[in-house]
Amino acid sequence: MPYQVTPTPIEGVLILEPKVFGDARGFFFESFNARDFEQATGLQRSFVQDNHSKSAKGVLRGMHYQAQNPQGKLVRVTQGAVFDAVVDIRPGSKTYGQWFGLELSADNKKQLWIPEGLAHGFLVTSDSAEFLYKTTDYYNPVFERSLLWNDPDVGIDWPLHLLDAAPLLAAKDASALTLAQTAEQA
Template identity: 70%
Template sequence: MPFTVTPTRLPEVLVLQPQVFGDSRGFFFESFNARDFETATGLQVQFVQDNHSKSARGVLRGLHYQIEHAQGKLVRVTQGEVFDVAVDMRKNSPTFGQWASCHLSADNAKQMWVPPGFAHGFLVLSESAEFLYKTTDYWYPKHERSLLWNDPALAIDWPLPDGIDAPVLAAKDAVASPLAQAPTY
């Protein structure tokens, strides 16, 4: 198997560790293979969009989700390091409002599967980070919502980098909804 799969504290959120082949020339790994993904996870997914962002140290993007056209996301970092988080937004789920996390970096080559119905966000821990992700549905701005990153009801333990008292947020994330007021699935 070209990668191993480890469930997080939310069993549907998975961490994938690819097999990396390295030598004095550098490295190689398959970042995605549909057949192997399905065999390892039991999930059949069809990705329709790839996204790529670059962010500076201390930037927190998220926690984002769509109330219609929920997106599954396969996320990874190609430069730098982030603290990646998924929050279960499915109202009738036994893990509603709970979160799982993983440190993703270019060095560890880990990926995280964020299923549809989960909010997603990340905090940049390195000087900068390039973040890539595949989505199972398109982005629909009118359906996008933001969950408040520091909602006490979530109690996410964000590891703010040294010397940073508060993350840098987009305007929409600064006024995001707490879990108690957020639209759910």
């Protein structure tokens, strides 16, 4: 099997660990193969967009989602390390309002499958990090939304102790809505 797949407490969110071949020269692995992804996860998805960001230590991006045209995401880190988090905001989901987080790093090579309808974000815990993700729908700025990263009703346990200062946020993320407010808008 090309991936080891581990379910998480959030319905549909999966940790994928690719088979890595390494020796004294370095390493090789297939970071994505559509046939192997479908076989390992049981999911048939078409990815339409790849995104790549680089961020400094302490940058917190998220918790992002699209109100329409929701994006499924396959995410990974190619340089550095992040604490990656998802929140289930799918109305009627058994895990609605729950969160899950884990470290993604260039060293551990883990990937996270995030189904459509979840809010997603990450905190850079290394000096810098390069973050890549494949999406199942196109980015649509008209429907972009942010869930408040520190909503006390959600309670994400961000590893802020790893930072030298408060997290660095974009204005849209600092003024994002709480889970209760997003539910009122739905």
